Amino acid sequence: MILMQPVIVINLKTYAEASGRNALEIAKIAESVSQETGKRIIIAPPMPDIALIASSVSIPVFAQHVDNVRPGNTTGFVPPESIKASGAKGTLINHSEHRMIHADIDELINRCRALSLTTIVCTNNISVSKAEAVHEPDYIAIEPPELIGGNISVTDANPEIVLGTVAAIRSISKKVGILTGAGIKTGKDVAKAIELGTDGVLLASGVAKAKNPREVILDLCSGIR
């Protein structure tokens, strides 16, 4: 994983500006920018939009969350098998807005691996990041909750947490990719995240609420050489 090109993961959350028809439009913009620039972009749309977007664009579509339930009598939940059947290639797990039980995170990483779904586990500090590295998800995204949605990127506000996280995760596993989250807005933030030793970024409002998403995504891509 860590030999791969850096990646930009766009979480559309449930913003009105990025739901339904708007989600599809942003996904198509992301696809076109990815094709033009050759950079890796992943898009995580609102849950109901996954299958439609996965069937409409060539870049990987991820879920924002999966539940550790079995397929079948689990009305309204989303087991990994559901997103797989709908064309998703992976999922966020344990986002700061959707925290999960430790044993469920561990089990979901294994279930997703068996289904060839890529996992991005979100974490809130160095200790939890290091602990999650034990389960070896494909990626760990470090998102200090106090910075999410804010105007200062974590790389500016708190580069030590990024460096400390990289060191802590690497002390456990060399296989886990690392993403920098929280407050990423520009290509400069992306470049800084990579310089600090991470393998890409996870961001949301910077794209989802942008007046011109194409410009923003192009700028983000410029941060990857």
Next chain:
Amino acid sequence: MILMQPVIVINLKTYAEASGRNALEIAKIAESVSQETGKRIIIAPPMPDIALIASSVSIPVFAQHVDNVRPGNTTGFVPPESIKASGAKGTLINHSEHRMIHADIDELINRCRALSLTTIVCTNNISVSKAEAVHEPDYIAIEPPELIGGNISVTDANPEIVLGTVAAIRSISKKVGILTGAGIKTGKDVAKAIELGTDGVLLASGVAKAKNPREVILDLCSGIR
């Protein structure tokens, strides 16, 4: 609502046989049977399939669940606004496999009404059915948990619970539609449900796991005159 034609609501849950491509196929069969027979059919697919199916069939697509959260910073949750933007026309609320907080049910009914989304609130006994009637959702679906997924329909096993529920709900509101759930499999079950004074049925495995869904849905429709 109660002046309308009876309705057949098909909940695909998260069955593998009814997810992704399979969900779309069953939805198209339901659409074609609805067009042939002139009967009302609603389909509730797995969450990630909503937008794709809503854009592919003319019958109403419902969500299996919505969360009482606001659009925006609610990663992986599904506010009513998300399903609306994805083309859904309504939603199940408080399914027996996904029970909800009372105050959230009340608030979701109001939020859905404001969004012109039809609500079907699932309930487990006469007392809860009568209580939910106070909030006047569009429909209440009575599903005794002990019968769900079983081989005996609630109308055979426990017609009193259906009659008692109808009386209890009507003592509170004349506007709420009533659906019979749990164990519905055949047109005969549908006819019995209507005879007992309800406005249609809610079923799942009978269609979702059927070898020949077209035959099953045709049979269900035959129960409505």
Next chain:
Amino acid sequence: MILMQPVIVINLKTYAEASGRNALEIAKIAESVSQETGKRIIIAPPMPDIALIASSVSIPVFAQHVDNVRPGNTTGFVPPESIKASGAKGTLINHSEHRMIHADIDELINRCRALSLTTIVCTNNISVSKAEAVHEPDYIAIEPPELIGGNISVTDANPEIVLGTVAAIRSISKKVGILTGAGIKTGKDVAKAIELGTDGVLLASGVAKAKNPREVILDLCSGIR
């Protein structure tokens, strides 16, 4: 129930000023004021303090919450049987800070009734209050969340919600007692609550954080003739 004398229910929540030794002290003060004035007072201490306080005072001790789980393999939960065994006489259910699943509220009311435990179901608006009246708990406590912990009592800020709630509950059941909650601080508030047709009050910080709890409780009692 509604023929009984009005009641003052004191919820100590988990305030540091009202936990452990402090909870016991406030309970003893409440007992002594109750004995002096002849007024009915109920105290709901932090969960770990129930048995100790129940064995130390003669006024009824209530739990702040119970879980709809069975006794046995339910580590760290609190089934009604646990509080009964520890000497509690009743419990709050569905407090605004601890909302519950509708079907669980219904079932807990029945389980508590079978155990001779008094139930006080908290509700947030007229519609939910009326709906809960269907289940006929011993009391319904109306607590508009926006007023809880504030300085204005619900009887001053919103007497209509109290009057409306009384009318709505009475349209369903004559047996359910009604308590006024949220922002109650003084004997004047208590008198107003009773004047509006309710059977007592539920309050928390006014006593739990008081510098002189005896004075406050005496004042509250003065509101009951």
Next chain:
Amino acid sequence: MILMQPVIVINLKTYAEASGRNALEIAKIAESVSQETGKRIIIAPPMPDIALIASSVSIPVFAQHVDNVRPGNTTGFVPPESIKASGAKGTLINHSEHRMIHADIDELINRCRALSLTTIVCTNNISVSKAEAVHEPDYIAIEPPELIGGNISVTDANPEIVLGTVAAIRSISKKVGILTGAGIKTGKDVAKAIELGTDGVLLASGVAKAKNPREVILDLCSGIR
């Protein structure tokens, strides 16, 4: 911690046979056996019994669970400060019957440490045990869910999981104590658990449902030399 004498932790869960008056009786028996034998015994009674038992016996009383909420407006929850005020010396965290969010476990360990409360984090497999070792609770109790409440002790059924857990935890931290849980019933089980390198045992039904708890606890103590 690991230099200390082995410990026997008795979780009374919410068994009727071990609630209220019965909980107090078992606690006193445990205290008397501890005094006679000189062995370390910890007792975790039902939540409402904590303060009463802590004020009645000299052996340490633990909670079965704490919630990661703040003291104050958290009705019916149990923050660490509540159990501290009630005389508890520590708590189980993340029991298999009460799983917790990963970030909450991490934060609770820190909050308990600041309050001088001992933490026992329960885990379900080697990977989660190793991950929790990163947070350095005082103890990790390994309890494979499939064995809990059964008749075969984990040390007989699956000694590899115990050995593997010890090795995995020690690869992360030398400071964390390790307890063997699930199916422990006899002094022989205790001796085996210690032989496998753990620092004691966590058990429940073997004592809570025993006809003669004194005999059982005496036998358990005989496993510690």
